[in-house]
Amino acid sequence: MQATDIDGKAYADNLSNRISSILPSFENRTGRMPGLAVVLVGSDPASEIYVRSKNRKAQNLGMESFVYTLAETTSQSDLLTHIEALNADDRVDGILVQLPLPAHLDEMEVINAIDPDKDVDGLHPVNSGRLLAGCPGFVSCTPLGCLMLLRDHLGKLAGMDAIVIGRSILVGKPMAQLLLNENCTVTCAHSRTEQLAQKARQADIVVSAVGKAGFVKEDWIKPGATIIDVGTTKVVIDGRKRLLGDVDYQAVREIAGAITPVPGGVGPMTIAVLMHNTLLAAHRRSGLEAPAL
Numbered sequence: 088m089q090a091t092d093i094d095g096k097a098y099a100d101n102l103s104n105r106i107s108s109i110l111p112s113f114e115n116r117t118g119r120m121p122g123l124a125v126v127l128v129g130s131d132p133a134s135e136i137y138v139r140s141k142n143r144k145a146q147n148l149g150m151e152s153f154v155y156t157l158a159e160t161t162s163q164s165d166l167l168t169h170i171e172a173l174n175a176d177d178r179v180d181g182i183l184v185q186l187p188l189p190a191h192l193d194e195m196e197v198i199n200a201i202d203p204d205k206d207v208d209g210l211h212p213v214n215s216g217r218l219l220a221g222c223p224g225f226v227s228c229t230p231l232g233c234l235m236l237l238r239d240h241l242g243k244l245a246g247m248d249a250i251v252i253g254r255s256i257l258v259g260k261p262m263a264q265l266l267l268n269e270n271c272t273v274t275c276a277h278s279r280t281e282q283l284a285q286k287a288r289q290a291d292i293v294v295s296a297v298g299k300a301g302f303v304k305e306d307w308i309k310p311g312a313t314i315i316d317v318g319t320t321k322v323v324i325d326g327r328k329r330l331l332g333d334v335d336y337q338a339v340r341e342i343a344g345a346i347t348p349v350p351g352g353v354g355p356m357t358i359a360v361l362m363h364n365t366l367l368a369a370h371r372r373s374g375l376e377a378p379a380l
């Protein structure tokens with residue numbers, strides 16, 4: 088039997104609707120809408136598209152959206168000054184600096200400059216620490232979106248064996264920590280992991296975030312496992328542009344129980360969760376109880 092597709096687009100649309108329904112009462116109580124500031128340095132075409140989508144989504148929901156496009160040549164100190172201004176701006180609840188930054192900029196110093204309580208990207212070490220300790224904070228949008236899909240599809244995750252392939256601070260590490268907090272037994276695999284296929288075959292949950300098209304094969308998969316494919320690689324096949332995931336989708340869906348397709352799986356979740364984190368930040372900064380979403 089073929090695996091069930093996990094419909095991230097439908098889940099993300101539903102989450103957006105729930106966010107939208109909470110905004111009027113936030114505005115009534117505070118006299119303002121949650122505000123998201125997105126900072127783009129330079130003109131990387133993929134980053135420009137992501138930033139445009141984030142801005143459009145925030146505006147469509149009725150949130151305040153501030154986009155700052157800075158020159159490729161922006162200095163580290165000018166960028167830090169800009170972030171300090173956003174930290175001090177009361178209209179701004181969430182700050183996201185689009186990554187990657189141009190090579191002359193120090194990404195970690197920039198992330199460290201963001202007020203942790205406005206860090207809706209969940210990348211500040213204070214928020215990684217909160218996640219590690221199981222305290223309320225902000226969790227990086229893509230892994231939190233993956234967890235929402237897993238919970239929705241599987242219910243309780245406790246006791247399951249999970250493997251996360253990839254260890255970036257944006258996806259792999261927070262994903263592994265989130266699954267551990269759900270009481271899964273977690274393997275965090277990476278480019279130096281030996282016998283990866285054999286380790287993956289033990290897992291009830293496979294999350295792949297390596298960015299290599301078709302990397303995860305069907306003989307890596309335990310029958311019935313749930314597969315979350317975070318990878319997106321642009322390819323041209325027969326002159327047509329296509330987006331491929333890390334997982335060999337056609338082959339793996341013959342073995343797995345459920346799988347996120349690419350596109351339409353994890354992708355739509357990232358922006359919806361960014362809106363969720365911004366709503367959360369706005370409530371916390373206003374001293375209001377965070378809504379359960």
Ligand code: GUN
Nearest residue numbers: 183184185186187208228
């Ligand atoms: N670049 C690609 N994905 C992301 C993301 O989730 N956050 C940031 N800041 N940059 C990104």
